[in-house]
Amino acid sequence: MKTLFLLGAITLGGFTANAQDALFSQSGIVHNEVKEIMVTANDFTEISVSQVPQAVMDAISTNFPTANLDKAFTNEEKQYKLVLSLEDGTQGTVYADEDGNWLDM
Incomplete structure (x- = not known):
């Protein structure tokens, strides 16, 4: 029973470790993608x-x-x-x- 619980915990942990979107550059460095949205207030x-x-x-x-x-x-x-x-x-x-x-x- 302990083994089954441990196996489930490891599996769920593996899913969360792979949840991030990563971008690879040509040098092999991993970059996480960040998006910024600019909102203007109708240019008062x-x-x-x-x-x-x-x-x-x-x-x-x-x-x-x-x-x-x-x-x-x-x-x-x-x-x-x-x-x-x-x-x-x-x-x-x-x-x-x-x-x-x-x-x-």
Whole structure:
């Protein structure tokens, strides 16, 4: 019984040892393949707070009456990334379109 259990453990250990994908170079050196994925956030560029459309400012004052607009960013699609701070010092980022509609990003 011990032999059967030991045989099963060795077999399972052998499966995990061969689970990695390895690449061999011409010199015989083993390299593990690593992939990186870069995600861009729609290339927002910073703008001054005075350049934010009035509809967006109205949406901020309606939904976040105690918030201050610290920074504003925009992209080519006229979407706005807004960094808000509350009176207690917490900060948050919200996204809106040029008409003041909130976006999930």
